[in-house]
Amino acid sequence: MRRRSVTCLPLILVxxxxxxxxxxxxxxxxxxxxxxxxxxxxxxxxREVLHVSDPLEGANRRIYKFNxxxxxxxxxxxxDAYEEVxxxxxRRRVSSFFLNLGEINIFANSVLQARPSKATPTLGRFLIxxxxxxxxxxxxxxxxxxxxxxxDFGQTLGTWGLDTGPYLVLPALGPSNLRDAxxxxxDWVAFAFVVPDSVADNLVYETVRYSLQPVDARxxxxxxxxxxxSPFEYELVRYASVVARRIQVGVPPTVxx
Amino acid sequence: xxxxxxxxxVWMTRPGVxxxxxxARSLWRRRLAPARILAVFACLFLAAGCAGLSSRQxxxxxxxxxxSYDYPFDNPWAATVLGTPRALQAxxxxxxxxxxRELTVFEDxxxxxxxxxNDRLRYSTLLQDHEAPLAFVIAGTGASDQASHTLTLGRxxxxxxxxxxxxxxxxxxxxxxxxxxxxxxxxxxxxxADLHRVMRLVDERLRRSVSISRYYLTGYSxxxxxxxxxxxxxxxxxxxxxxxxxxxxxxxxxxxxIRQIDAMLVRGLPDGIDGLDAFLDxxxxxxxxxxxxxxxxxxxxxxxxxxxxxxRPSDDRLATAIGLSFRLSAAxxxxxxxxxxxxxxxxxxxRPFLSSTPLSDYLAVAxxxxxxxxxxxxFAEAYLSRQPGITRQDLLARTSLSSIxxxxxxxxxxxxxTNRDDVILAQGDLDELLxxxxxxxxxxxxxxxxxxxxxxxxAAYVSDFFSR
Numbered sequence: 213m214r215r216r217s218v219t220c221l222p223l224i225l226v227x228x229x230x231x232x233x234x235x236x237x238x239x240x241x242x243x244x245x246x247x248x249x250x251x252x253x254x255x256x257x258x259r260e261v262l263h264v265s266d267p268l269e270g271a272n273r274r275i276y277k278f279n280x281x282x283x284x285x286x287x288x289x290x291x292d293a294y295e296e297v298x299x300x301x302x303r304r305r306v307s308s309f310f311l312n313l314g315e316i317n318i319f320a321n322s323v324l325q326a327r328p329s330k331a332t333p334t335l336g337r338f339l340i341x342x343x344x345x346x347x348x349x350x351x352x353x354x355x356x357x358x359x360x361x362x363x364d365f366g367q368t369l370g371t372w373g374l375d376t377g378p379y380l381v382l383p384a385l386g387p388s389n390l391r392d393a394x395x396x397x398x399d400w401v402a403f404a405f406v407v408p409d410s411v412a413d414n415l416v417y418e419t420v421r422y423s424l425q426p427v428d429a430r431x432x433x434x435x436x437x438x439x440x441x442s443p444f445e446y447e448l449v450r451y452a453s454v455v456a457r458r459i460q461v462g463v464p465p466t467v468x469x
Numbered sequence: 470x471x472x473x474x475x476x477x478x479v480w481m482t483r484p485g486v487x488x489x490x491x492x493a494r495s496l497w498r499r500r501l502a503p504a505r506i507l508a509v510f511a512c513l514f515l516a517a518g519c520a521g522l523s524s525r526q527x528x529x530x531x532x533x534x535x536x537s538y539d540y541p542f543d544n545p546w547a548a549t550v551l552g553t554p555r556a557l558q559a560x561x562x563x564x565x566x567x568x569x570r571e572l573t574v575f576e577d578x579x580x581x582x583x584x585x586x587n588d589r590l591r592y593s594t595l596l597q598d599h600e601a602p603l604a605f606v607i608a609g610t611g612a613s614d615q616a617s618h619t620l621t622l623g624r625x626x627x628x629x630x631x632x633x634x635x636x637x638x639x640x641x642x643x644x645x646x647x648x649x650x651x652x653x654x655x656x657x658x659x660x661x662a663d664l665h666r667v668m669r670l671v672d673e674r675l676r677r678s679v680s681i682s683r684y685y686l687t688g689y690s691x692x693x694x695x696x697x698x699x700x701x702x703x704x705x706x707x708x709x710x711x712x713x714x715x716x717x718x719x720x721x722x723x724x725x726x727i728r729q730i731d732a733m734l735v736r737g738l739p740d741g742i743d744g745l746d747a748f749l750d751x752x753x754x755x756x757x758x759x760x761x762x763x764x765x766x767x768x769x770x771x772x773x774x775x776x777x778x779x780x781r782p783s784d785d786r787l788a789t790a791i792g793l794s795f796r797l798s799a800a801x802x803x804x805x806x807x808x809x810x811x812x813x814x815x816x817x818x819x820r821p822f823l824s825s826t827p828l829s830d831y832l833a834v835a836x837x838x839x840x841x842x843x844x845x846x847x848f849a850e851a852y853l854s855r856q857p858g859i860t861r862q863d864l865l866a867r868t869s870l871s872s873i874x875x876x877x878x879x880x881x882x883x884x885x886x887t888n889r890d891d892v893i894l895a896q897g898d899l900d901e902l903l904x905x906x907x908x909x910x911x912x913x914x915x916x917x918x919x920x921x922x923x924x925x926x927x928a929a930y931v932s933d934f935f936s937r
C-alpha cells in the first residue's frame with residue numbers, strides 16, 4: 213500500500229524538471245497576418261482571456277498527449293471490455309462500492325476543514341450504505357436525502373488558504389495542480405493507514421483495489437480526449453478545470469483589475 | 470447554423486463512446502473529473518445571467534404533457550439553450566447500437582503532429598439487421614457525428630427502421646483536417662463535393678455487410694444547408710438519388726446568419742471578447758453562491774432548466790451564450806483551416822504545429838475572429854483566385870439557398886422543417902424560405918434554434934416524413 217503512494221513523489225519531480233527543460237525557446241517566426249496587436253489595442257490584456265498561468269506547459273502538454281494515448285490504447289479498450297462483459301447492474305454496484313470506501317477520506321477531510329455540515333451527512337451515509345446498502349453496494353443514503361459531499365486533502369489545504377501552485381497535468385489522472393497533487397498523495401497514504409492490515413494484505417482486496425478500481429474509475433468518467441473537436445482543447449480544459457476546482461474549493465474568484 | 474448554447478453544454482460533456490455516460494452522475498470524488506469540469510465551464514455561460522425574466526416561464530414549465538405540439542418555451546433564447554424538458558421528450562430508447570468508425574479519405578494526406586488524433590475521419594452508424602433505407606445525417610456548425618442533436622436524429626431515424634450514418638459537419642476540425650479537399654470550409658460546392666465523397670466511401674464499406682434499399686438525406690442547422698447543396702450535387706453526378714431530403718432549421722444565407730450570431734455575441738458583452746473573463750467571473754460567482762458543484766448535472770435537461778429558473782439569466786446573457794458557443798466553433802474552424810492551408814493567418818506559417826506547441830495567444834486571437842473575417846481574409850482570397858471573373862459579392866450570394874432557389878422550389882422530395890422564432894434567421898429569411906418551399910415547409914410556432922428537436926411532436930414529424 214504505502215510503496216504505491218511513494219511512487220507518486222518522483223513523478224512530481226519529473227514533471228517539474230520536464231517543464232524547465234522545454235520552456236526555453238527563442239526561435240522567431242514570421243508573424244501571422246492576424247495577431248494580438250491587430251485585433252486589440254491592448255495586446256497584453258487581450259492575451260489574458262481564458263488564460264491560466266502554466267509555467268510547466270511544455271511538460272504538461274506532453275503528459276496530456278500521453279494521457280490521451282494511454283486512454284486510446286489501454287484504458288478505453290479495457291473499459292469497453294468491462295462494459296461488454298459486466299452487466300450494467302453489476303457495474304453500478306462496483307462504482308457504489310468504491311465510492312462508499314471513498315467516504316472515509318471525505319469524512320476525514322470534512323473534519324479537517326471544520327465543516328460539520330459536510331462531515332455529519334458523510335458519516336451518516338457511510339454508516340447507512342455500509343449496512344443497509346450491503347457494504348456500500350447500494351447507495352441508499354442519497355435516496356434518503358443525504359447526497360454525497362465533496363472533500364479531499366487538496367481542498368482541505370485550499371480551505372485553509374494554501375495557494376494551488378502551478379497547474380499540472382498528472383499522468384493518467386489529468387488536470388491538477390501542485391497542491392492538489394500533494395493532496396492526492398496524502399489521501400492515498402491516509403486511506404492506506406485506515407484500512408486494517410488484515411484487510412489490506414488480503415489477496416482479493418489487493419486485486420480488486422489495483423485492478424478493478426482503476427477500471428471503475430475510468431468507466432465512471434465520460435470525458436474522452438479530443439472529443440471537444442477543438443484544436444484548443446488543452447487550453448479549454450486547463451481553464452475549465454481551474455475554474456471548476458476554484459468553485460469546488462469555495463475560494464471566491466479573484467477579480468482582475 | 471450556429472450550435473446552440475445547449476449544444477455547447479452537451480458538446481463539451483458528451484461521452485465520446487455511447488454507453489458510458491449512464492453513470493455520469495457519480496462523480497470521481499477524489500478530484501474533479503475533466504468531464505465535470507467541462508460541464509461546469511459550459512454552464513458558466515448560462516449561469517452568468519442577471520435577473521429579469523417574466524414569471525410566465527414558470528407557468529409554461531408546468532404545461533400538461535399531451536401528444537400535440539406543446540413545447541413550453543416561448544422565449545427563443547431560452548429554448549435554444551435549454552432544449553426540451555424530459556417529460557415532453559420523445560421516448561428514444563438507448564439500446565440502439567451506435568458504432569464509431571474511422572475512415573481514411575485521402576491516402577496521401579499529411580497531418581501535422583499537433584493533429585495526430587485527427588488523421589482519419591470519424592463517423593457513426595446505427596444499423597438494422599435487415600434490408601432498410603439508409604439515411605445520412607449531416608451535423609451542424611462545428612458539431613461532430615456524436616454531438617447531441619446528431620445522435621438524437623440518429624436515434625429517431627433508427628427507431629423508424631432505417632440504417633443511419635452520422636457525419637460530422639464539414640466545419641468540424643476532424644473533417645477539415647481529414648476529409649476536406651480545399652481545407653477551407655464554407656463554400657457550398659466544395660463542401661458538398663467533400664460530403665459526397667465521404668458518403669460514397671462510407672456507402673461502399675457498408676454495402677459489404679448490410680443491404681440498403683434506398684437513400685435519404687437530412688441535416689440540421691448548417692448541416693441542413695449542406696444537405697441542400699449535397700442533394701443538388703448528387704443529382705448532377707447521378708449518385709444516390711436521395712428519395713427524401715429534410716432540411717432542419719437551416720440558415721437561408723450563411724452570410725446573414727453569421728451577422729445575426731455576431732450581433733448576439735456582443736449583446737451581453739458590450740466590449741466584445743475583452744469582457745469575456747469578467748462575464749465568466751461573474752458566472753463563477755453566481756455558481757458558487759448557487760451551491761455545491763456536486764449538485765450540478767448539466768447532462769440532465771431538467772436540471773439545466775432548474776438552474777435556469779433559479780439563476781434567471783437575461784435574454785442578453787442567453788444570446789451571448791449562444792453567440793459564444795458559435796464563436797468557439799468559428800475559432801476552431803478558422804484555426805484548423807489556417808494550420809492546414811499554411812495560410813499564416815493566425816498561426817505562423819513557418820512554425821511547426823505540434824501537440825507541445827503553446828496555443829494561448831492564438832486562442833486569444835481566434836476568439837476575436839469572426840467568420841466574416843475568415844471569409845474576407847482567407848476564404849475569399851483563395852476562392853477568387855481559383856475562379857477568375859467572380860466577385861466577393863458573387864461569393865457571398867452563393868452562400869444563400871436562394872442561389873439554388875429555383876431548383877429547390879422544383880424538387881418535390883426536399884422539405885423544410887423549422888421554427889417561427891429561429892434566432893439564426895435574419896429578418897425576411899423565414900419568408901424567403903417559405904417562398905422557396907411553399908407547401909413543403911413545416912414551421913413550428915416556437916422552439917428557437919433546435920430547442921425542440923427532442924419534443925415528441927417534432928421527433929414524430931421527422932420520423933413520419935421518412936417513413937410515410
